[in-house]
Amino acid sequence: MNRLKILSISSTIGVYMLIVLGGITTQSGSGMACPDWPLCFGELLPNLTTTVLIEMSHRYLAMIVGFLILGTFIVSYRSYRSEKSLLTSSGIALVLVTMQAYIGMLTVTSILDPAIVTIHLAVSTALFGFSVVTALLSLRT
Ligand code: HEM
Numbered sequence: 001m002n003r004l005k006i007l008s009i010s011s012t013i014g015v016y017m018l019i020v021l022g023g024i025t026t027q028s029g030s031g032m033a034c035p036d037w038p039l040c041f042g043e044l045l046p047n048l049t050t051t052v053l054i055e056m057s058h059r060y061l062a063m064i065v066g067f068l069i070l071g072t073f074i075v076s077y078r079s080y081r082s083e084k085s086l087l088t089s090s091g092i093a094l095v096l097v098t099m100q101a102y103i104g105m106l107t108v109t110s111i112l113d114p115a116i117v118t119i120h121l122a123v124s125t126a127l128f129g130f131s132v133v134t135a136l137l138s139l140r141t
Contacts (some may be wrong), residue, residue: 004080007072008138011093012131014065019124021058026117030054062104069097072134086137093130096123101111 025031033051034040040056041047049058069090076083076090104122110116 002141004072004075004138005135006141007068007075008090008131008135011065011068011072012128012135014061014068015124015128015131017059018058018065019128021054021061022121022124025054025058028054031107031112031117034059034108037105059104062101066097066101069093069131071137076134083137083141086134086141089125089130089133089137093127093134096127096130099123100127 016089031052033049033055034046036042040052040060045056046052052075053123073090073094075088080086100120100123103123106116107113107120
C-alpha cells in the first residue's frame with residue numbers, strides 16, 4: 001500500500017460515510033440543529049443534544065474528508081504527474097469537495113432551501129463518483 005492508495009481509498013470511504021451521515025442529518029430533522037456556520041451556537045463543541053451531535057459529526061467528518069482529498073491531489077501532483085487521468089480525477093474531486101463545503105454552508109444560512117439541499121445531494125453523488133475513480137486509478141500505481 002503506497003501513500004496514494006491509502007489516501008484515495010480513505011477519501012472514498014469517508015465520502016460514503018458522509019453521504020450516509022448527511023441522509024441521517026436530513027431524515028432525523030437535524031439540519032437546523034446548529035443554526036450558524038462554521039461554529040454551532042458560536043462554539044466548537046456546544047451542548048451535545050442528539051441532533052447537534054449528528055449535525056456536528058457531519059461537519060467535522062466533512063473537514064477530515066476535505067483534507068484527505070487535498071492530500072490525495074497533492075500526492076498525485078507530486079509523485080504521479082504523468083498519470084493524467086489520475087491527476088484529473090483527483091483535481092476534480094478537490095474542486096467538488098471545496099464547492100460542497102461552500103454549498104454546505106449555504107444549506108444552513110438559507111435555512112434548508114430545498115433547491116440548495118438538492119444541489120448539495122447532487123454534488124455529493126458526483127464527488128463520490130470521482131473519489132471511486134481516483135481510488136481505482138490509484139490501484140494501478
Ligand atoms: C464532502 C462534504 C459533504 C458531503 C458529501 C455531504 C453530503 C450530504 C448529504 C448526502 C446530505 C443529505 C441530503 C439529502 O438528504 O437531500 C447532506 C445533508 C446536509 N448537509 Fe452535507 N455534505 C457535506 C458537507 C457539508 C458541510 C461542510 C456542511 C456545513 C454545514 C453540510 C451541511 C448539511 C446539512 C445542514 C444537511 C441537512 C439538510 C437537510 O436537513 O435537509 N454538509 N449532506
